Amino acid sequence: MKIKSMAQTFFSKEEQTRIRDAVHRAELKTSGELVPMLVCESHSYPLAAIRGAALAALLTALLATPLIAEMFWLESSNLWVFLGLFTPIFLAVQFLVTSYPRLKRLFLFADEMDTEVQNSAFAAFFTEELYKTKDANGILIFISLLERRAWVIADSGISERIPYERWEEAVAVITNGIRKKKQCQALCEAIKMIGDILEGEFPVQDGDINELHDLIIR
Secondary structure, X not given: OOOOOHHHHHOOHHHHHHHHHXXXXXXXXXXXXXXXXXXXXXOXXXXXXXXXXXXXXXXXXXXXXXXXXXXXXXXXXXXXXXXXXXHHHHHHHHHHHHHOHHHHHOXXXXXXHHHHHHXXXXXXXXXXXXXXOOOOOEEEEEEEOOOOEEEEEEOHHHHOOOOHHHHHHHHHHHHHHHHOOOHHHHHHHHHHHHHXXXXXHOEOOOOOOOOOOOOEEO
């Protein structure tokens, strides 16, 4: 049986329907094409596992080496005892940090996460083909769970007239909602906010059709 990812279980079936409905309502008012996208993480962060493993192994080995060495009548700073402790602890902690996102996040830097989420959002904009709309009016609401961050990317038809700063309040609503475990309510509210902004500059047009997905989960 295939195991569902953290992103696939983050919203219930009912919540996914509510989010799609929120997108539909927003797009009734604007020609813009809104696409919320949810991913587990924006990067594998191999350095986070190395940092965590090195720190845990170093501290443990430094504290335990004198005790173990004394048991075998060796010098308290015996290098072989140190290495014998350090190596298995390092490998075990590296595996744990790699396997459990909550542990991994402890060894990540804020600017590192900001950069990777932004890069992943830009990559997703193109891999999911949001740039192929007729009027260059696709807008991606990208949410990365490990980092607890969101990013909004608008195609050229929108970004030429609406600066990124206009989306920052909606991004804050999403991230605060995730922290408070009110993620569905927060995302629906952010979708409405973005739809309202788009309505002023890009009102709905006759014959407008839905060109993109209403929700992407990876």
